[in-house]
Amino acid sequence: MRKLLLHSALTLLALLFILPFYWTFLSAVKSTADLYQFPPVFWPSEWHFENFAASWNKLPFNTFLWNSTVVVVLSTIGQVLSSSLVAFGFARFRFPGRDALFILLLATMMIPWDVKMIPLYMEFNYIGWINTLKPLIVPSYFADAFFVFMLRQFIMTVPLEIDEAARMDGASSFDIYWRIHLPLMLPGLILVGTFHFMNAWNDYLGPLIFLNDQSKYTLTLGLALFKNPHDVDITAVAAITTLLCLPPLALFFVAQRYIMDGAVGSAVKG
């Protein structure tokens, strides 16, 4: 009886959590007449899938998609490589200052982004990177504290004997990292890649601050362009929102088992 109550409550709550997605998708494919119905229509009489293409073409979304793709692909590569390299350094060597540096690394996770965004804007402004995609890509090549922490956990589960055996066979430290540990921490790399992909794809404030011209905009900025106080095009907003949500949702389903098993603290990233 109590189990039945528990599962009914969970089902109801789960539906509540999913409903906004369904509602947004519906709003994208409804006819204008159905859109402004009250009480709302939950199963429209006509499905206008052509709304997606029509909305896509209202603004240069091909350009925005290209910019988002460049940022996401290049920064994800950088993040995976640099974070795994640093994690290997912290996990497999003893060196003076290691523990202090590692605590410093953990502490950097506590710094609010707001404190860094103003000086970063000034820094990038001085070197002429404002209104380019570089501020959104280059910092990813310098490792992220949270990902380093996560990958270090992965590396530490691998027995040290493997490293020693490889070293006796004449492998260099870099060989051991590249040929032994990188393949072994693949689940961790998938996790890092997934989270970073999502962060980069979803990011709004970074592009908002660092980009000026529409030709440089990413998808999130493009979508926000629709939010015009005088005339909000609900169909277009819902259509683009649906499309914008698809890649992270798809990626989530693919990487789900890695995320659910391996990642404590996914919420740490805003």
Next chain:
Amino acid sequence: MSHDSRARPRLRISLTPYLFISPWVLGFLLFTLGPLVFSLTMSFYDWPVVGERSFVGFGNYRSMLTEDPMFWESLGITTRFALIYVPFNIVLSFLLALMLHHARFGAGFFRTAFYLPSVISGVALVMIWNWIYSQEYGLLNYMLSFAGVEPVNWLGDKQIAVVAIIIASLWGLGGTMLILLTGLKGIPRELYEAATVSGVPGWAQTVYITIPMLGPMLVFTFITSIISAFQQLTIALLLTKGGPQKATYFFAMYIYDNAFKFYDMGYAAAGSWIMFLFVLALSLLVMRWSAAWSYYEGELKSGGRDA
């Protein structure tokens, strides 16, 4: 032979590990420490983006604290938001995690359903809720009409707009829930078995076993919730634009406006440091307070204090 293989890595130790961690060290200097020092310096200057800067000492801080009504107003709005958002975020996440933990079937499906909103962009979240909150055609008012509630002006009413932001933010509690769920799974079953054998009722097991054992995780989510409450910017910027009549003018938005609307970088930097110190103080308070009720297994990390 074993002599040789031990000696070799020791010789290499001098430089190799530093090469491996050099990306982070460089990044820390360029994108964290550098900016922190830079922004602290800026906060003592009248520093426009272009043009002459001049040293003003504590001038920015003084005028912010004594002459700028928007400082106190936005700090008050953010504090009130945090006071509601943070407990709700943790309590609801905890309850959901408990329910998931006890579910016999479908746990994977439910977990995914609760986590999905955390996967999408803040901009998408805002666009979704903007339409749900529509007074005339919105989903929420429709659902509330079954309970006999009159249509609510979610985004246009001074009192209610903050509630609208809180609800939309809570939709994204999946990450917090996941951390707590992982924590629940890590609590040894024997503790509950022993308690049940001794006749301890279920609610007491939650209070005296689950909560203390989850201690470190609860503290972690508490602190990250506080940080994210104070950084709240995307939703306010896009959903309400700080309105109506500045009712949702959050502190992060106040800093953002000073920097990127008025281009008063020194003043904005001072504001961001006040926020940093405020959040840091709150986090330390939470940690001290939690020591009373949470259980730490062993020390944080032995040897962490050398050097």
